[in-house]
Amino acid sequence: MSGLKRLASSRAVKDTIYLSILMEAFFIGLSQTTAIVFMGIGIALFLLRWWKDPDFHVKRTTFHWPIIVYLLCSAASILVSPDKVYTLTIWFVLVVIYLLTYVLVTQNLENSRHVRLLAYSLGASAAIIVAYGFFQFIFGIDTSEMKWVDGEAFPELSKRVFSTLENPNILAAYLDVVVCVLLGLFGTLSDKRLRIALGIAIVCTLGCIAMTYARGACLTIAVIMAGYGVLKDKRILVAVAVLVAGFLLLNPVLFERMSTMFTVVDTSSEMRIAMWESTIQMILDHPLLGIGGGAYSLVYPIYDTYIVDGSVTLVHAHNIYLNYLAEIGIVGGCAFLVFFLGYTVTALHPQKTMPDEFSKGLMLGLGLGLVSVALNGLTDDVLYNVPSSMLLWMICGLVYVMKEKI
Known part of the structure; x- marks a missing residue:
């Protein structure tokens, strides 16, 4: 040899x-x-x-055909992009970063020990991110010039933590996934000391989510935890009610912001509705190949009926589903959704073959985490952020390994 x-x-x-x-x-x-x-x-x-x-x-993975279709359609969208070099760059990054992350996990993790250590690595990172979020909140960070808040609608809100991630909404969506994984483990593990530690971690992470003031993410995690409580453990439902009441009573600004969730009292809500209307028109005009991967910011001004300001750049549709359908066409967008939602269903399916409590809890937590991405995706394109998409593809690969290899 x-x-x-x-x-x-x-x-x-x-x-x-x-x-x-x-x-x-x-x-x-x-x-x-x-x-x-x-x-x-x-x-x-x-x-x-x-x-x-x-x-x-x-080895072929569970959803290899949707991945292939997604890659081909996103490549084909280069042909119709208003900036072909830019879209080619986006496609290349997509292949290199997202797909190869998935390949690394699915082809090289072989047993439950590998899975457990990967979960520990993700958990250690999450602990640092939450701790830094608390640091920002305690010692102060002025976001008044970062345009994350409508100052006229929320004059008292000038501090939204984002920790090591791009902005508060991205951080909140990431932390939703973290809470979901912790919740899956909390509801499955029988060791009392571990459950206490997981409970403390859940409360701390929820506190950090509250510090982002991200309405969609706060509602998402509340719905998931309430649903988990109804279906699996009524005590969780009671804990959710207590925590929500506590956070809102201790933070009147959070209560005020959450109370506007289903109104158009601030420009953020109005803008999203206008963008969704424009994006639907993009899809109708370009159903086959879309407008080009990553080209939303280049094409949106043509459809803009709300901002009408050339100095303002909107890079995504604030909706995962509409964004994928608009940029790479209906076939490519649906292929991605089959991959993403397919692994979501796989993770949530009862796993009687899981070898131990940790594996069962982790699989359930990953499934709930993917649900949180799906729900957050209704009001924000959290996958536009590179680390968020890397994490999504890594989680999907991890679900495959746990389903097929252990």
Whole structure:
């Protein structure tokens, strides 16, 4: 056997690939660039192993056909984009970052120990992100010039934490996923000390979500936890009611902001409605190939009936479903939704074959986390953010591994 073949099949290479996956998971929410670097290291070694190790074979995953259709349609959208170089760049990034994250997880995780350590890595990262969110809230961060709040509608709201992520809405959507995973484990594990620790972590994370003042994310996690309480554990329902009442009583500004959720009292709500109307028209005008992946900001001014200001750039439709259908066409958008929602259903399906409590709880938590992305996607395109999409593809890969390999 040649030197390269021996290296590719060695335990050291396999362990390094796995370590790269763990480091990518840890840095997804902390440093996008660092996460991508570790992903690149893992992919390089994975390709070496695939090329030189005769015993290693790439396996088809559960939703490989929707992924292929999605990639082809997003590539075809380059042809109709008003800026083909930009859309080609977006497509290349999509393939390299999102798809290869999924490939790394599905092709290299092999057992429950791998899954558990990956969950620990994601959890450690989440703990740092929550802690930094509290730091921002306690020591202050002025968001008055960041245009995340309508100052006229909410004059007292000048502080919205975003921790290490792009903005408060992205942070809140990320933390919704974290709470869901913690909730799945809390409801499944029997060890009392672990349940206490998980309960404390849930309360702290919910507190950080409240500090973002993200209405959609707050409603999403409240609905998921209430639904979980109704279907699985009535005590959770009582805890949700107490927590919600406590947060609203302690924070009158949060109460005021949440009370406007179903009104158009501020420009944020009005703008979303106008954008959705415009985006639907985009879909009707470009049903086959869409307007071009990532080209929303370039095309929206043509359909803009609300802002009509060339100095304002809107980069997505504030709705996952409309955004995908508009940018890459109905076929490509539906293919992505089959992949995403397919893994959501897979994770939520009763897993009687899971080997232990942790695996059962993690699978349930991942399923609830994907539901939170689906619900948050109704009012915001949280997947426009690169770390958020990396996390989504990693979670889907993790669901596949837990379903098919352990």
